[in-house]
Amino acid sequence: MPVGTKGTVKGLTPEDLREVGAGIVLGNTYHLYLRPGSDLIKEAGGLHAFMGWEGPILTDSGGYQVFSLAQTRRISEEGVEFASVYDGSPHVFTPELTTKVQEDLGSDVAMVLDECPPANASREYHEESLRRTARWAYRCKEAHERRDQALFGIVQGGLSPDLREESLGLTVEIGFDGYAVGGLSVGESREEMLEALALTVPRLPAEKPRYFMGIGDPVGILKVIALGVDMFDCVLPTRLARHGAALTRDGRINLKNARYRTDFGPLDPDCSCEACAGYSRAYLAHLVRENELLGHRLVTLHNVRFSVDLCLRARREIGAGRYEQWSRAWISRYEGSDPAGADKLE
Amino acid sequence: MPVGTKGTVKGLTPEDLREVGAGIVLGNTYHLYLRPGSDLIKEAGGLHAFMGWEGPILTDSGGYQVFSLAQTRRISEEGVEFASVYDGSPHVFTPELTTKVQEDLGSDVAMVLDECPPANASREYHEESLRRTARWAYRCKEAHERRDQALFGIVQGGLSPDLREESLGLTVEIGFDGYAVGGLSVGESREEMLEALALTVPRLPAEKPRYFMGIGDPVGILKVIALGVDMFDCVLPTRLARHGAALTRDGRINLKNARYRTDFGPLDPDCSCEACAGYSRAYLAHLVRENELLGHRLVTLHNVRFSVDLCLRARREIGAGRYEQWSRAWISRYEGSDPAGADKLE
Numbered sequence: 001m002p003v004g005t006k007g008t009v010k011g012l013t014p015e016d017l018r019e020v021g022a023g024i025v026l027g028n029t030y031h032l033y034l035r036p037g038s039d040l041i042k043e044a045g046g047l048h049a050f051m052g053w054e055g056p057i058l059t060d061s062g063g064y065q066v067f068s069l070a071q072t073r074r075i076s077e078e079g080v081e082f083a084s085v086y087d088g089s090p091h092v093f094t095p096e097l098t099t100k101v102q103e104d105l106g107s108d109v110a111m112v113l114d115e116c117p118p119a120n121a122s123r124e125y126h127e128e129s130l131r132r133t134a135r136w137a138y139r140c141k142e143a144h145e146r147r148d149q150a151l152f153g154i155v156q157g158g159l160s161p162d163l164r165e166e167s168l169g170l171t172v173e174i175g176f177d178g179y180a181v182g183g184l185s186v187g188e189s190r191e192e193m194l195e196a197l198a199l200t201v202p203r204l205p206a207e208k209p210r211y212f213m214g215i216g217d218p219v220g221i222l223k224v225i226a227l228g229v230d231m232f233d234c235v236l237p238t239r240l241a242r243h244g245a246a247l248t249r250d251g252r253i254n255l256k257n258a259r260y261r262t263d264f265g266p267l268d269p270d271c272s273c274e275a276c277a278g279y280s281r282a283y284l285a286h287l288v289r290e291n292e293l294l295g296h297r298l299v300t301l302h303n304v305r306f307s308v309d310l311c312l313r314a315r316r317e318i319g320a321g322r323y324e325q326w327s328r329a330w331i332s333r334y335e336g337s338d339p340a341g342a343d344k345l346e
Numbered sequence: 347m348p349v350g351t352k353g354t355v356k357g358l359t360p361e362d363l364r365e366v367g368a369g370i371v372l373g374n375t376y377h378l379y380l381r382p383g384s385d386l387i388k389e390a391g392g393l394h395a396f397m398g399w400e401g402p403i404l405t406d407s408g409g410y411q412v413f414s415l416a417q418t419r420r421i422s423e424e425g426v427e428f429a430s431v432y433d434g435s436p437h438v439f440t441p442e443l444t445t446k447v448q449e450d451l452g453s454d455v456a457m458v459l460d461e462c463p464p465a466n467a468s469r470e471y472h473e474e475s476l477r478r479t480a481r482w483a484y485r486c487k488e489a490h491e492r493r494d495q496a497l498f499g500i501v502q503g504g505l506s507p508d509l510r511e512e513s514l515g516l517t518v519e520i521g522f523d524g525y526a527v528g529g530l531s532v533g534e535s536r537e538e539m540l541e542a543l544a545l546t547v548p549r550l551p552a553e554k555p556r557y558f559m560g561i562g563d564p565v566g567i568l569k570v571i572a573l574g575v576d577m578f579d580c581v582l583p584t585r586l587a588r589h590g591a592a593l594t595r596d597g598r599i600n601l602k603n604a605r606y607r608t609d610f611g612p613l614d615p616d617c618s619c620e621a622c623a624g625y626s627r628a629y630l631a632h633l634v635r636e637n638e639l640l641g642h643r644l645v646t647l648h649n650v651r652f653s654v655d656l657c658l659r660a661r662r663e664i665g666a667g668r669y670e671q672w673s674r675a676w677i678s679r680y681e682g683s684d685p686a687g688a689d690k691l692e
Binding site: 006007008010013035036040044050051052261262264282283285286287290292294295296297298 | 353359360382386390398631632635636
């Protein structure tokens with residue numbers, strides 16, 4: 001899911017999104033609640049109408065942004081108080097409010113309000129937090145009225161297997177239309193993350209969508225798919241693009257690298273996106289170096305297309321029973337080819 | 347002519363430009379010579395191939411930027427020394443070099459190197475300058491080899507009628523494929539500018555294109571058309587867009603004005619551009635306030651479309667013999683309607 005934080009996937013129109021094959025986009029409740037306001041979006045006919053995107057939309061609950069962006073916040077049983085990242089104004093998110101806000105936004109999939117503690121929080125804190133998150137999840141379900149909107153629960157519990165299991169049990173017991181695994185990608189290592197995910201995902205109801213929040217690099221995507229994850233979102237493909245980094249089968253390349261100045265070939269010869277079909281690496285490198293709007297847009301188009309294509313291919317390989325073999329070879333080429341100018345930093 | 351300073355009309359693809367009806371775009375020799383380099387663009391097959399635009403391109407000679415951007419510059423008979431605006435590196439533009447650079451860029455219309463003194467320079471300076479500009483123009487014509495590229499002369503002379511006439515005579519005597527009026531919009535009043543233009547344009551050869559360098563506001567466009575100008579360029583429509591200002595028949599509006607937050611109507615009901623057809627003022631206002639890339643792009647699309655449509659309409663009215671009456675009514679509505687949130691500052 002490409003991320004449309006503020007009601008737009010940065011630089012792309014809905015038509016662009018359709019052209020690159022995006023099947024669903026994510027909107028951020030935290031940002032949209034504050035700017036331009038979910039009341040205004042409701043008045044516009046919902047987020048679909050407001051942004052002109054007819055396809056599915058998933059909205060998060062805003063909890064992640066409250067815990068990652070807010071300078072000051074206070075958690076109570078009732079909810080969480082925080083200061084707006086825009087103007088410092090005070091706000092309170094309760095399970096009832098974030099559910100109402102997402103109903104106003106009219107997304108197709110809404111998420112429960114959860115707390116997302118840092119990986120290094122104490123065991124006691126994780127325990128207290130996951131139980132409160134489960135109580136909040138229950139309140140979200142109670143408050144949820146729209147029949148045309150799915151509601152997903154979120155499993156927390158940090159890195160302790162027994163706490164993950166407790167959170168999973170409490171969440172599944174409430175019963176949701178799908179389940180997300182949250183509380184990872186918050187400071188732990190990639191290995192720890194995959195280990196926690198490997199323990200959690202197989203125990204989620206197999207007939208419901210399983211959503212891992214916050215992975216977007218190609219190798220990470222393939223690894224979590226192998227663990228049974230069905231959905232994921234990340235700002236990485238779009239954010240990288242705005243910094244001039246493009247995803248290719250031979251690794252991530254930094255278009256600011258000198259060698260691309262005179263490279264008149266396409267960004268990725270296997271890709272049929274607008275950037276690859278119409279422009280050279282040299283032109284894209286020029287745009288990126290000059291910080292031109294068109295450079296951001298074209299590389300964003302490519303990176304989103306690349307990510308969508310990767311997922312579609314993964315789906316085909318799963319269907320053909322070849323996923324493990326194929327993904328191993330894919331990762332090996334992506335990680336091993338080390339093109340000049342590659343930028344392998346996370 | 348929308349301005350594509352660095353080989354891109356900011357935020358728009360060539361396809362976008364075709365869709366809004368742009369018939370020709372302008373490229374800046376100064377910028378392209380320095381970044382990415384005209385040698386590199388030549389290697390790419392010229393500016394058309396490099397930026398993917400198959401329609402006509404006009405390149406300026408770079409002289410205007412040398413005189414408006416450069417901190418340090420020294421003029422001699424040979425040419426002009428200047429420091430790059432990018433890195434301060436020293437460069438020399440001679441008539442022969444700027445002609446060669448534009449041949450490398452492969453534009454359809456090239457311009458002679460001229461000096462563009464400020465309006466308040468002394469009469470003596472203007473006199474000396476216009477004669478040197480004429481000698482440079484002659485050297486440009488001598489150096490010009492491409493048969494598939496038109497070369498335009500530029501009339502200077504400041505605000506003095508006799509100096510304008512001298513410059514015009516010297517330039518027309520050399521003989522070019524078209525003629526530009528330069529050295530205006532450099533600090534004089536709008537009335538002075540129109541007066542100087544009114545004296546100059548009718549004396550240019552009627553069978554050759556007459557190009558006025560540097561006007562782009564709708565009222566200004568209509569006024570210079572009335573004086574016989576055939577071509578003009580300006581960054582105004584694109585620059586305004588990036589500041590959230592949109593052109594409409596009822597004047598220029600600032601989308602950051604509070605009233606547009608909840609205005610769910612289209613930007614301009616008479617316009618069929620992508621921004622007007624697909625989005626509300628409220629959505630565009632949100633994008634502009636949040637400084638979203640998509641906001642820059644959509645408002646740019648609209649402003650370019652608006653300007654192109656205005657010129658096409660003007661052409662039709664001229665053909666029908668109704669130009670004066672029509673343009674007077676148009677200007678009156680544009681200047682007089684004073685919508686709330688209008689931003690009439692230049």
